[in-house]
Amino acid sequence: MSTPILTQVRNNLVAIISLTVALSGLGYNTWRNERTELNSNIRMAGFEVLTEVGALQRVVFFGHYDRDPEQGNPRAGWAHVLTIHDLSQVIPAPVPDEAERLKATWGDHWHKVGESDESVAAINDAIDAYRMAILANLRKLR
Numbered sequence: 001m002s003t004p005i006l007t008q009v010r011n012n013l014v015a016i017i018s019l020t021v022a023l024s025g026l027g028y029n030t031w032r033n034e035r036t037e038l039n040s041n042i043r044m045a046g047f048e049v050l051t052e053v054g055a056l057q058r059v060v061f062f063g064h065y066d067r068d069p070e071q072g073n074p075r076a077g078w079a080h081v082l083t084i085h086d087l088s089q090v091i092p093a094p095v096p097d098e099a100e101r102l103k104a105t106w107g108d109h110w111h112k113v114g115e116s117d118e119s120v121a122a123i124n125d126a127i128d129a130y131r132m133a134i135l136a137n138l139r140k141l142r
Contacts, residue, residue, distance in 0.1 A: 039141045045087045046138045049099075052087070053131055056080035056106075060127075063113040064120045074113040081106045084130070091137055098133040102126040 002010075009016065056077050063072025081103055088099035105126035109119035 042091055043138060043141055045090045046134050049084050049087045049091075050131070050134060052080045052084045053127055053134075056084070057124075057127055060113055060120060060123055067114055072114065074110045077106060077110055077113075091134070095130075095133045095137055098126075098130040102130045 059072055059074065059077040059080065061072070062068040063074050063077075066072060085099045085103045088096045105122055109116070109122050112119035113123070
């Protein structure tokens with residue numbers, strides 16, 4: 001003899017299975033949408049910081065190689081460095097660490113951009129390391 005609960009389960013088995021499938025599908029769909037949004041945010045921030053890195057590199061090149069006081073004004077580089085640093089906070093590691101390193105390197109060497117090859121080399125190394133971290137992070141997105 002079956003109990004009333006087992007009878008109810010047997011009578012409503014299709015509904016129970018349908019509910020389980022619907023909830024599982026809803027859960028997966030929600031997770032997938034969140035993941036897609038996160039990847040989109042990381043991708044957009046990545047492209048934006050690559051643009052800012054290019055602008056910072058131009059400031060360094062104009063300031064050091066062309067000795068152009070307008071386009072190569074190292075004070076203007078601070079705006080790019082700070083934007084890079086801020087946008088890097090939404091990108092997974094190691095990008096925020098590399099942004100911190102770039103900011104510190106820029107802070108140590110920005111005032112010598114037109115004068116010292118060593119300072120320019122240190123800044124360029126930090127920019128290259130940052131760029132590689134961003135590109136590696138963008139390649140990992142699915």
